[in-house]
Amino acid sequence: MKIMTCPINGSRPVSEFAYWGAVRDMPDPKAASDTEWADYVFNRDNAPGVKKEWWCHTPSNTWFIAERDTEKDVVINTWLYGENP
Amino acid sequence: MPWRLLRFAFSSKHPEPRMFTQYSRLKPSYDVVIIGGGGHGLAAAYYLAKEHGISNVCVLEKGYIGGGNTGRNTTIIRSNYLTPEGVRFYDESVRLWQDLSADFDLNLFYANRGHYTLAHTDASLRTMRWRAEVNKHYGVDSEVVGPEDVKKAAPMIDLSCSGHAPILGALYHAPGSVARHDAVAWGYGRGADRRGVEIHQKTEVLGIDVQGGKVKGVQTSRGYIATPKVLCAVAGSTPRILNMVDVPSPLYIHPLQAMVSEPVKPWLDPILVSGSLHVYISQSARGELVMGASLDPYEVHSTRSSLEFVEGLTAEMLNMFPFLSNVKVMRQWAGMADMTPDFAPIMGKTPVEGFYLDCGWGTYGFKATPVSGKTMAHTLVNDAPHPLITGFSLERFKHYALTGEKGAASVGH
Numbered sequence: 259m260k261i262m263t264c265p266i267n268g269s270r271p272v273s274e275f276a277y278w279g280a281v282r283d284m285p286d287p288k289a290a291s292d293t294e295w296a297d298y299v300f301n302r303d304n305a306p307g308v309k310k311e312w313w314c315h316t317p318s319n320t321w322f323i324a325e326r327d328t329e330k331d332v333v334i335n336t337w338l339y340g341e342n343p
Numbered sequence: 344m345p346w347r348l349l350r351f352a353f354s355s356k357h358p359e360p361r362m363f364t365q366y367s368r369l370k371p372s373y374d375v376v377i378i379g380g381g382g383h384g385l386a387a388a389y390y391l392a393k394e395h396g397i398s399n400v401c402v403l404e405k406g407y408i409g410g411g412n413t414g415r416n417t418t419i420i421r422s423n424y425l426t427p428e429g430v431r432f433y434d435e436s437v438r439l440w441q442d443l444s445a446d447f448d449l450n451l452f453y454a455n456r457g458h459y460t461l462a463h464t465d466a467s468l469r470t471m472r473w474r475a476e477v478n479k480h481y482g483v484d485s486e487v488v489g490p491e492d493v494k495k496a497a498p499m500i501d502l503s504c505s506g507h508a509p510i511l512g513a514l515y516h517a518p519g520s521v522a523r524h525d526a527v528a529w530g531y532g533r534g535a536d537r538r539g540v541e542i543h544q545k546t547e548v549l550g551i552d553v554q555g556g557k558v559k560g561v562q563t564s565r566g567y568i569a570t571p572k573v574l575c576a577v578a579g580s581t582p583r584i585l586n587m588v589d590v591p592s593p594l595y596i597h598p599l600q601a602m603v604s605e606p607v608k609p610w611l612d613p614i615l616v617s618g619s620l621h622v623y624i625s626q627s628a629r630g631e632l633v634m635g636a637s638l639d640p641y642e643v644h645s646t647r648s649s650l651e652f653v654e655g656l657t658a659e660m661l662n663m664f665p666f667l668s669n670v671k672v673m674r675q676w677a678g679m680a681d682m683t684p685d686f687a688p689i690m691g692k693t694p695v696e697g698f699y700l701d702c703g704w705g706t707y708g709f710k711a712t713p714v715s716g717k718t719m720a721h722t723l724v725n726d727a728p729h730p731l732i733t734g735f736s737l738e739r740f741k742h743y744a745l746t747g748e749k750g751a752a753s754v755g756h
Contacts, residue, residue: 273651277641293741300593300684300740304582306644328596329644 259331264315265322265338278312281323308334362529363408363536369543372569373401375723376561377576378548378584380404382413382524383701383708384576385531386716387723388540394717395724398539401570402532403563405547405580409528412578415646415678416709417601417623417635418524419614421458423485423516425474425751428734429687430481432714435731437518439713447530451522452628456613458519459493463508463619470750471514484517496613505662508619519614521625521633527712551587551698558588558697572723574699579644579679581702588695592702593740594681598639599706600652602675604667606630620659631673634660638680638706648677680705685745690719690735691728699723700737 263269285298303309306329313324313336325334325343337343375391377384380402392398404410420440422433444451462468471487478485490502490510503509532542543565550562551573560569575584579596606629614625621637636656639649653675661668682705683689689703701719704711718729728736734746 296741296743297591301591302593302595304592304594304596305586306583309642328642331643331645331647
């Protein structure tokens with residue numbers, strides 16, 4: 259991957275983007291047990307596959323979601339949070 | 344041309360023994376199956392056979408031995424870690440390294456060079472002092488030295504780093520060494536092979552048979568084998584194996600890239616590391632500069648390498664050594680580093696009975712090859728973790744009891 263498409267700024271070099279990890283649902287901190295919370299804090303879906311991730315276009319501070327194949331390193335789609343892909 | 348070589352070339356039988364026995368088929372069962380024919384897996388097989396007399400062992404390797412991170416690292420060996428667990432563990436490893444060539448009867452080109460971790464800020468100098476004190480407490484030879492000592496050891500260095508990151512001091516670690524990494528895999532492999540361990544290359548694990556929470560066998564691309572004990576030592580491929588036994592883990596896989604320059608005259612004796620500039624560099628016996636940087640910034644499950652890496656690393660390298668500007672980069676490559684949140688490995692038992700893990704080796708696995716093999720062999724035989732690895736269990740994350748080793752990582756990942 260050398261170029262990524264920012265939903266606002268279009269195609270830009272990948273060096274302008276920062277990776278912020280997978281999109282994950284946080285359990286309710288008040289209701290979750292210590293074990294459930296540890297599972298959320300540490301454990302990851304870490305096998306290769308197509309994943310949804312948080313990315314940021316750093317010059318414009320645009321946060322968005324990218325769908326990416328982590329084995330081939332190919333971005334399939336990008337969209338703003340709250341919008342439909 | 345020597346006669347022996349000529350005779351060998353014309354012989355139809357190839358009388359020279361191969362380094363490893365080639366087995367045409369897998370046996371139906373083994374006492375232990377080791378997944379991963381890298382340094383760690385082969386070392387575990389070697390110590391199982393040598394120290395515990397267990398030689399009905401099979402090592403399964405998807406590619407060829409030593410073709411993963413064992414052959415992709417920058418060959419640095421050191422024990423100047425930060426936590427007591429880490430220092431004790433790596434110190435034992437350095438001790439084993441020093442006798443390894445004689446142990447194998449194979450020249451590993453183990454070269455004791457001395458290792459400098461450069462500090463460019465007061466904060467990193469403070470961490471160096473902390474590391475030096477922990478090291479000394481456990482009898483490891485480390486001390487904080489000034490910029491003049493760095494200049495003496497590497498006269499070509501620009502101490503101001505082009506003016507933007509002046510060197511304030513360094514953590515000097517005398518036992519720091521380099522070794523030929525391929526030979527380590529071959530040495531452990533041959534030693535294990537001679538003691539009856541079977542090494543099966545080009546054999547992929549497709550599934551692990553778990554019944555009632557216990558390991559029963561392994562499904563491979565060349566058939567099923569029954570076994571009560573499996574050791575998983577596959578670095579960046581660990582999550583794929585863990586999914587087969589349904590064990591969650593905190594690993595995350597990022598590529599770690601490295602490169603070598605064309606060979607030049609010897610000018611750099613010690614190993615130099617700069618955490619702030621994200622550079623480590625040593626000169627190999629062939630004269631090539633072996634250089635590495637920090638992890639790639641995002642998750643990738645392949646060993647692709649990138650131009651951004653070469654551009655970034657060479658820019659920092661020239662800040663330290665401006666005279667290298669005309670030296671060419673010869674080749675670059677990447678390995679899949681299995682990182683953990685606390686930068687300490689994951690070793691020992693898992694919730695699945697008979698399934699043992701040796702992973703989370705991130706960017707520091709090569710130097711630990713001997714001691715991880717030895718301690719994992721002990722763990723497999725006794726079904727209880729070796730005293731040196733109790734701080735590295737998978738369980739620690741469940742109890743928030745981390746072993747914070749990030750301060751000793753060679754560069755600020």
